[in-house]
Amino acid sequence: MRRDRILLHVYCRQTYKGGGINRMKRHLEGIKGDIGSCKKVSHDVRYQMLEYLKGFELKKKAEKQRQEEMFSVPSTNSDLQEDDDVQEVFSSGLPKKPVLGKRKGTKLVDNYFAPRTTPRAQHGLKSVFQSKENVRQANMAIARWMYNNCIPFNAVNLVYYQRMIDAIATACPGYKGPSYNAVWVPLLRDQKKEDQLLVDSQRRHWAEVGCTLMADGWTDTRHRSLINFLVYCPRGMVFVKSVDASEIVKSSRNLFKLFDEVVTWVGPKNIVHMVTDNASNYVFAGKLLCEKYKTISWSPCAAHCLNLVLQDMGDMPHVDRLKKRPSKVTVFIYNHVALIAWLRNRPSWTDIVCARATRFATTFLSFGSLHVHKHDLQALVTSKFFVDNRLARESKAKEVVSIILDNSFWDDTNVLVKISSPLIRLLQIVDSDQRPAIGYVYKGMHRALLGIKKIFRMRKHLYKPYTSIMKNHWDKHLRKDLHAAAYWLNLAFQYDEENFCWKPIVNMAVLDYIGNKYDGDQENVIKGTQYFRDRIGSFDRDLALSTSKTTHPDEWWKLWGC
Incomplete structure (x- = not known):
């Protein structure tokens, strides 16, 4: 009751005395009767109240039907409401009877406890006496459904997986899953309404704090040029739409018209920043958009720019020659089970093959992964196990041994790892969804440039080939007033007097x-x-x-x- 009175005070500035929680929720939902409807409540709150009342009525009907089946007599307490002075308490096998409960308008006691299915939650009596075989059968039924439909195993880690299990566990014993038609038509329609309410609530937040519009261009397996439009704000990310731009992607003017259409839908005053690829047509379209809307700043994708920096560094002649040698070592080791089995017995061993986070950073990630296992690989090729093995006499094995025992190879690898490490760390920051990254781009590039210079002890002729690549992309595309302003307003840097620029x-x-x-x-x-x-x-x-x-x-x- 207290919480709903606060809601009434916020929306219509009125206070109602008496009645229970259902009376208040009818007021918010707009049902006329014993109380007037609220004219100022938002659509998402009205929808939530409507869904609650629907669920409450269905629960009452199911409980009444269950009682009639158990005792073959009509319920004498069907007229009791949730907002009465008594609450109904049930125990399995016994008739239900009213007992004294909370005062009017308070929540049920169970609402203050975690659901039974949450980790470390208190178990109910039914779950305690439940047979382990029944639990195993339920788990097998879920697993079998996943196996037969080729559902990825990581689907169980999604947020809606346990929510689905909770809803099924709290439903009546005779619950039947939704039919094909129900999933296809009414449930999909209801989900669309919920998503629309979520987008509407996000749009109100865009007007308050601003947002970032992102245009992500990519090519699918049918060689179509698609552009996904997304809007980001502190509350989260919203997908706007996907456009097949196969016929217009080469025209900057047509891209500008497409961007302008999306900007109009989001609201030009709501957009603070727009991010696109750094292709020439996208760059020109972004400039046209900024000329039309003076309050919008444009910049290319920072992750894409860093990937291009790493790609250009990987194409340098000496790096291109060097990256072929780690590939030979990795292929030879993983093609022989006996060698990889020997290495896995080492206490500090982990797999050399690294996850392909990005196609451009993979070269430098491979250098780093191989350099970590330098001593393990050298121990392998000098061990009695390898020397006495017939593999050691093969020509490929001799080439791999020469690479592993070559100190100059490890020295060059170490230099490349140190050069790429600050760039890869910055790439992980800007490519992460955990925190806004715009306030770290300026400082990250400055640290990377300074770190490369220190590696070569400030010798310009040594570090210039690398820094020139970084400055080319930084000065040409990524150096914007927006990044400098975000750096200046980042309290982690502003209040660091020793290192602040x-x-x-x-x-x-x-x-x-x-x-x-x-x-x-x-x-x-x-x-x-x-x-x-x-x-x-x-x-x-x-x-x-x-x-x-x-x-x-x-x-x-x-x-x-x-």
Whole structure:
């Protein structure tokens, strides 16, 4: 009751006394009768209340039917409502009788406990006395259904898997699964309504905090050029639509019209940033879009740019020659069961073949994976087991042994691992969904450039071939005022006085971005950034400074931003 009164206060600013939780939810859902309907409640809340009342009525009917089947007498308590002064308590094998419960409008006691199927939850009596064979049969039925329909095993890790099991476990004993027609038509229609309500709630959030529009172009197995449009905000990511752009992908003007159509649907004032591929036609279309909408910033995909940097480094002549040698070692080892079995008995051994996170970074990931096993491989080729084996006399084995025992090969591999490590770490950050990455791109590139220079002890003729590749992609595509402003506003860097970049170009990027992209009270925003920089007002609190090292920038600004 208390929670629903708060909802009434928020939406229609009225307070109702008396009645129970169902009366309040009828008010929110809009059912006329003993209480008026709320005119200001949002669509998603109204839909949730409607679904709750539907479920409550179905539960009452199923309980009444079960009682009649058990005792062959009509229920005398069917007129009791959830908001009465008594609650009905059932025990298996005994008639139901009303007992004293909570006051009106309070939730059932069971609602304060975790579901029985959650880990470490308290088990019910029925589950305690349940036969292990029955549980095994249920598990086998689920597994058999997955095997026969070729459902991937990782489907059990999805969030809706256990929710489905919970719903089935709480249904009546005679529950029958939905039919083909039910799944195809009414349930799909209901799911579409729920998804639409979710998108509508997200759109209201876009208007409050802004969002990022992403256009992801790719080619399918039928060689069609497809573009997926997605919108990201702190609450999550929403898929907008997928467009077959096979006929228009080569035209920048047509791409601009397509982008403009999606921007109009999302709302130009809601979009802060747009991200696309860095192909020339996408670049030009992005510039046209920014010229039309002054408040939108465009930049290419940071992950794609880093992949191209690693690709260009992998195509360098000496790297191209070197990457063929680890491939020979890996193929030879994994083609002989006896050799890989000997290596797996080593306590520190892990597989050499690395996961293909990206097709461009795989070369450098392979270098790193092989370098970790340097001593294991050298121990193998010098062991009595290998020397006495007939494989050691083969020509391929001799070539592999020469590679493994070549110290210059390991030295070159070590240099490439050190060069690529900061780029791969940055790639993992920008390609992750765990936190917003835009505030780390500027600093990540700066650290990578400085790290490469230190590897070669600041000798320009040695590090320039690598840094020139990075600067080419960074200066040409990825260096934007938006990235510099995000770096400046990232509290993890701003409050690190020893390592923060105080170059005038960073401060100018912040001022230029506010002056060119923000259409509100610019003086007030600049004043707020000065407070943030100088730690004035709410920014000087000890709690604000301590949480700056443990909180993501977007969450921190919600708490302490002005």
